[in-house]
Amino acid sequence: MSTLMIAMTLLFSATVLGAALMAIHTKSTPIAIIAAGLVSLIASILFLILAAPDVAMTEAAIGSGLTTFLFFFVLNRVRGGEHD
Amino acid sequence: MIKHVTAMLLLAVIGGIFFTLYSGYAPDTELNTTASYYAENTAKDLGATNIVTAIIVTYRGLDTLGEVTVLFLAAAVVGLVLANSKVADANAHNRAPVGELLATGSRALVPLILLLGAYVFVNGHLTPGGGFQGGAIVASAMLLLLLANPVRRFSHRLIAVIESFSGLTYVLLGIAGLFWAGGFLDNRILPTGELGALFSAGAIPLIYSLIGLKVGAEFSSILSNLSETEEL
Amino acid sequence: MIVQIALATGFVLILIGFYGALTNRNLFRMIIAFTVANTGVHLVLVAVGYMDGRTAPILDAAVPVAEAASRIIDPVPQALVLTAIVIGLGITALMLAFAYKLYEKRQTLDISKFTELKW
Numbered sequence: 001m002s003t004l005m006i007a008m009t010l011l012f013s014a015t016v017l018g019a020a021l022m023a024i025h026t027k028s029t030p031i032a033i034i035a036a037g038l039v040s041l042i043a044s045i046l047f048l049i050l051a052a053p054d055v056a057m058t059e060a061a062i063g064s065g066l067t068t069f070l071f072f073f074v075l076n077r078v079r080g081g082e083h084d
Numbered sequence: 085m086i087k088h089v090t091a092m093l094l095l096a097v098i099g100g101i102f103f104t105l106y107s108g109y110a111p112d113t114e115l116n117t118t119a120s121y122y123a124e125n126t127a128k129d130l131g132a133t134n135i136v137t138a139i140i141v142t143y144r145g146l147d148t149l150g151e152v153t154v155l156f157l158a159a160a161v162v163g164l165v166l167a168n169s170k171v172a173d174a175n176a177h178n179r180a181p182v183g184e185l186l187a188t189g190s191r192a193l194v195p196l197i198l199l200l201g202a203y204v205f206v207n208g209h210l211t212p213g214g215g216f217q218g219g220a221i222v223a224s225a226m227l228l229l230l231l232a233n234p235v236r237r238f239s240h241r242l243i244a245v246i247e248s249f250s251g252l253t254y255v256l257l258g259i260a261g262l263f264w265a266g267g268f269l270d271n272r273i274l275p276t277g278e279l280g281a282l283f284s285a286g287a288i289p290l291i292y293s294l295i296g297l298k299v300g301a302e303f304s305s306i307l308s309n310l311s312e313t314e315e316l
Numbered sequence: 317m318i319v320q321i322a323l324a325t326g327f328v329l330i331l332i333g334f335y336g337a338l339t340n341r342n343l344f345r346m347i348i349a350f351t352v353a354n355t356g357v358h359l360v361l362v363a364v365g366y367m368d369g370r371t372a373p374i375l376d377a378a379v380p381v382a383e384a385a386s387r388i389i390d391p392v393p394q395a396l397v398l399t400a401i402v403i404g405l406g407i408t409a410l411m412l413a414f415a416y417k418l419y420e421k422r423q424t425l426d427i428s429k430f431t432e433l434k435w
Binding site for chain 3: 088091094095098099102103105106109111112113115116118119120122123124126127128133134135136139140144147148151154155158159161162165166169211212216220279280299302303306309310313
């Protein structure tokens, strides 16, 4: 049980860090937005492991849902600015 | 180049601070005084089973009132900043008409999503969830409508009425707590009922539903303000 | 053990976010980096409240009221983070609105082209 939890935590932590690096380093802005949404989504699983179901729900609904779409709305409006 | 070096130096300093914090961290084995007070007295005093909800709505209710005010301010400033960039005519973009499947699918899903949102904020005192999560789910129903039909316009008047009605009622319930219970935003103006029942925990479900409506209206207003801007 | 891993992840996420915000010159990418740092802060705060072998602060059949103080984790950081996430979305929306406005005025999102306040 405990070893499994630690292994899962390690795995999700590695995924979060990988997604965060991708969000910072990728050339394409849509990929960066998706990667930032992925950071939030995996972080919400980490919150669940840390026994915080309330926070996990909020992060999944707000952090990875609404924020990602807000970014895409604005990205759609500033076409051409993303490569500056 | 010099900027990069400065940035790296700054990051090294912050990283050093974080490392000191991390290596000096020893996990608690007992709850601290505040937390154990909440753990022992929430069920007895307030009748809520979700202690996080009890803290947000009652013990730190004033903070939450401040927080929804900050969120309102953020939504209002988004509206103000974008006020001059609005497209005058909703049909200015000549887009292809929305497909039948998309239109019907979104019409079938939106009531279900709204129902889920209402379920989440009404049950906030019993299960994980509450006004903030429910409000976000309600706003995501609005988002689905916008995605299915990008030129759709929501009634700003309706959003404003819902927002101000729930904000006003929230404050009035808080003031009622001053007269009929222990203080501002005290939930015991209604009977606390049986632990674990839907109609229990005094005014907590009522207040959290109002917070849910308010948060949902604020997020919807941010979304609709952003969607009404023109493509540059 | 879980606490240490989560704390380290949170701190590294904050550093990655700051690195992105400091080295990117595109406003849009800076805002994305800020949301990553934001998530890191939430992770650190929630990890601080966690205690090994305890469960979520919700009373039910598994956590009777009488034993609550010895069975649940600290609920205060969770309440704090819950509000922080909601405010975080408000702040992100505000930053995006300003970025849109700047693009409307100048047709660029490169911060090195915004030089009015430079001396």
